[in-house]
Amino acid sequence: EQHLYEIYIFVTLLIFSIKNISVNIATWGTPVQSTLAYNWYAQNALDGLSFKKPSSSCSSTDNQTNPWWRVDLSSVYRVSRVVITNRLDCCPEKIDGAEIRIGNSLENNGNNNPICAVISSIPAGVSSTYTCNNMDGRYVSLFIPGDSRILTLCEVEVYGEVNNSPHTVLARI
Ligand SMILES: *[C@@H]1O[C@H](CO)[C@@H](O)[C@H](O)[C@H]1NC(C)=O
DSSP states (O other): OHHHHHHHHHHHHHHHHHHHSOOBGGGGSEEEESSOOTTOOGGGGGSSOSSSSHHHHSEEOOSBSSOEEEEEEEEEEEEEEEEEEOOSSSOGGGGTTOEEEEESOOGGGGTTSOEEEEOOOOOTTOEEEEEEEEEEEEEEEEEOOSSSBOOEESEEEEEEEESSOHHHHHHTO
16 A cells, blocks of 8 residues: 555656656657658658758648648647747748647648747748747647648647646645
């Protein structure tokens, strides 16, 4: 009994400390994008690599109307910020106007979820941070409205915490 109690305390404290460390929760998510350009897979935006070789470390859609990329975090998180790394090899302006959307709906492929930020521009190879003020959502999407657009992402990082707060667990002891 005493042993179980100790384990319980340990796990609770572990969860509590993990909660307070900034973890990129997108790493474990499942990504998908509207179309695929060559081998620029949706997964490449979550591989922790930005520019080793653009085609193998960045994601990209085809040239299309309303391109999007989305990660399913598999449960609801309270998102504090999203970090986007733009391509280094060329044409950084292609990211201009991309919307970061966070929420629980898959309506319009998740692109009707509330907007955290609209990217005005990101210089080539730069990682820009967008503050989302604890928006709740299971899905984080990047969406560029318009014709003849290409959505390329070299890295997407999502920081936040699980929505059902471990404080509740702690309070029960
Ligand atoms: C997409 O294709 C159209 C038509 O070929 C072209 O005019 C446009 O510049 C392309 N867009 C991008 C972002 O390359």
